[in-house]
Structure formats: C-alpha cells, structure tokens
Amino acid sequence: MFRWGVLSTAKIGREHLLPAMVEAENGVLSAIASRDLSKARALADRFGAPHAFGSYDEL
Known part of the structure; x- marks a missing residue:
C-alpha cells in the first residue's frame, strides 16, 4: 500500500x-x-x- 504526499495545490x-489518487486501490492520499x-x-x-503542510520541507 502506497501512502502519497502531494507537493502542490x-x-x-x-x-x-488527486481525484485519481483517491480512487486508486493500491494507495491512500496521506x-x-x-x-x-x-x-x-x-x-x-x-x-x-x-495531513496538510504549509511548506514543502514539512512534508
């Protein structure tokens, strides 16, 4: 199982x-x-x- 973190809005x-990640069966948007x-x-x-972060370094 993948746990994804995304660096962008x-x-x-x-x-x-993001919609594709939410629908994926092999991972979760973290x-x-x-x-x-x-x-x-x-x-x-x-x-x-x-989780949400206010800088890329935090993620």
Missing part, C-alpha cells in the same frame, strides 16, 4: 492527480503541502487527506 493536481497552508488544508479536507 495547482490545477492539474486538483482536477486530475498529505498535501503548499506554500500556503490554507490552500493545502482546503484540498486535504476536500480529498480526505489527514
């Missing part, structure tokens, strides 16, 4: 990457990181990731 991630913590938290909440 960009459009391609929101519209393509965290999203962005330079803006509020953006990371919003996407984490939207896609069910338990």
Whole structure:
C-alpha cells in the first residue's frame, strides 16, 4: 500500500492527480503541502487527506 504526499495545490493536481489518487486501490492520499497552508488544508479536507503542510520541507 502506497501512502502519497502531494507537493502542490495547482490545477492539474486538483482536477486530475488527486481525484485519481483517491480512487486508486493500491494507495491512500496521506498529505498535501503548499506554500500556503490554507490552500493545502482546503484540498486535504476536500480529498480526505489527514495531513496538510504549509511548506514543502514539512512534508
């Protein structure tokens, strides 16, 4: 089982990457990181990731 962490809140991630990760049977979306913590938290909440980080280094 993969645990994925995503380093971006960009459009391609929101519209393509994250929905595919949520549907995948071989992994789970664990965290999203962005330079803006509020953006990371919003996407984490939207896609069910338990962790959000306000910097890439934190992830």
